[in-house]
Amino acid sequence: MLKIKGINKNLVLVFENGSFEEYTAFLENKFKDNKQLFNGSKVLFTGKGLNFLSHEQIAALQRLCLDHGMILNNSEANLHKTQNRDVVIYRNLRSGQKIRSEGSVIVWGNVHESAEIMAAQDIIVLGKLEGVAHAGFYGDSSSIIFALSLSPTQIRIGNKISRSPKDQVKNPYPEIAYLEEDTICIKEYNPNNNLTRMKIL
């Protein structure tokens, strides 16, 4: 009913379907759970759900955000500019090298141990991923991490962290990491499974 996405240093609240009370309860819960993430962030309201709210209700929701230390940022222009902040890398990322993107990151090469990738959206590695990858670092929990060979030291999606098991098996097929009910899951990449559906929403 309400989605929180991170786009270009903005927290974007996408109102889908729901009532004012539901939105309020949802946001209060979220804000309580994760004070650091929200405190000081710029917030932007968007989505069809807003059409069904009165001005007073929207103002009340904005007040709620302000009370939790957020800054209102109501220009959608900011959003559109950010649509293409993706970074494409045509080399190996070696130990100590760090890539940060406000969009997605695509690496045509390997990501070695102790290299780091941070992306506000997805991370796609067309090679081995052995370093640290953080997708959706503004808290977008629909972000995914894909690699032809996925054996990272650590992966983070949104605000969840998962580290590799001690005796990691290197699977010879492409794998994808995603968030399912607050747990980072890894499975073999299959274009027909429901991950794509997850992303469209």
Added chain:
Amino acid sequence: MEKKTAESQVIVVTSGKGGVGKTTTVANVSASLSKMGYKTVVIDLDIGLKKLDLILGLENRVIYDIVQVIEGECTLRQALVKDKRFPGLYLLPAAQTRNKDEITPEQVKKICEHLKSDFDFILIDCPAGIEQGFRNAVGAADKAIVVTNPEISAVRDADRIIGLLESAQFKEIKLIINRYQTNMVKKGDMLSIDDLLEHLCIDLLGVVPEDSNVIISTNKGEPIVLNGHSKAAISFNNIALRLTGKEVEFPSFEEESLWNKLKSLGRNIFPGK
């Protein structure tokens, strides 16, 4: 002795991690190059922790050092120490009482430009680490040799160094694997050559097997290539040959089995069969 080639090569030998054998490599490869008749100079840039003069056995002949050259206390020619055992091998020593941040990459570059007119090979011994000392050593060179050991900590640092060299626009970065132990690799206790190459994704320049003769020759201050038919000496000679542009096959590093030894013995005794 005269310079042989038109184009001088300035090669930095680096590793990130300390103790993997940078200085030993510089000493032996340069000695081997000069034995082949190339005019070679080695520059010790590990200012404050110098060891190259020690390993070459030239410590007692050092008069001036590179910092004094830069500060104008002496000329470059005065500071160069000639190695009497090898024709055409010279050392530009480091200062032990000074500090790495007392010189800049530009100053090292200027020294190398001067040396180019006289020498075929200029080898720079880089200090461990990625700070000022590393920048000084890398700034002047156009080729790089990364030395690593087949262990994970050295490989990690080598990877970091290769990344830094790549961002410094180095075109030619080559790998030397030092202290390789075939029997440990066979047992699966050590990273193999293929593992290392697959991980680091650069070209191999040479593999030097673990050899206790290296410690003996280091303590004596004599490069092992001086009188060596030891495994390490052969490897260093091969590395030097490859630097001069010759193709040298990589030996298999397989320990010869008793059966093969007997067979070759048999062939020697009965050459007809």
